[in-house]
Amino acid sequence: MTENWHDPYAELAQLRDFGSFSxxxxxxxxxxxxxxxxxxxxQGGSSVSPQLSWTGFPAETRSFAVTQFDPDAPTTSGFWHWAVFNIPTTVTELPENAGAEGGAGLPAGSVMLRNELGQRAYTGAEPPAGTGxxxxxxxxxxxxxxxxxxxxxxxxxxxGFNLHFHTLARAIIVPTATSEDWK
Structure with missing residues (x-):
């Protein structure tokens, strides 16, 4: 909701001098x-997870996790759209639709948790009307x-709790959506 915009990651403890990557x-x-x-x-979409590539991560990195979170959902806890972890360091890209139901498009060893809809999948944006x-x-x-x-x-x-204690650095991209985007 636009009047309370904040960065949920800014509230977490500072990272261990590694900062961010791309x-x-x-x-x-x-x-x-x-x-x-x-x-x-x-909302007329297909809930295809976006393609992502990353570079510049710390040499000390031992695995990756990818999450998508909407802090502006009309709840007190936000809305988790996607959560994947134990991605090997040999992987620096997830192709489009890697978050398909069941995780068949994910690298071996990766684990995809259930999203807020109870699915082991990526779920696309669907902000309710009137929530900005x-x-x-x-x-x-x-x-x-x-x-x-x-x-x-x-x-x-x-x-997220475990990532708080094990994250060396984060790379963040923040696309947006309103219910009016697809009227």
Missing amino acids: VTSSSVADGRPIPALYRSSG THRYFTVVHAVDVETLPVPEDASPAIL
Whole structure:
């Protein structure tokens, strides 16, 4: 909701002197409306996860996690659209639709948690009418361990808790959406 915009990652403890690295996407752009393909089916989209590439991460990185979170959802806890972890360091790109149901498009060893809809999949943007512009924090986390101790049935919030203690650096891209984008 536009009147309370904040960066949910700014509230976390400072990273261990590694700062950030770069993430790019051929699917979505920072600060720009999300194209139809990447929106939910309820908004005329296909819930295809965006293509993401990252570079410049710390040499100490042992794995990656990718999350997408909407802090502007009309809840007190936001809305998790996607949460994947234990991505090997040999992988520096996820192709479009890597977040398809069940995770078949993800690298071996990766774990995809259930999103807020209870699906092991990426779910596209669908901000409710009248809730203003929503930001979709799409984050690649450089992690200091190869395997995070997170059960496959955990919530994305539990992953976020573990990432708080194991993230060396983050790369963030924040596309946006409003219900008016697809009227």
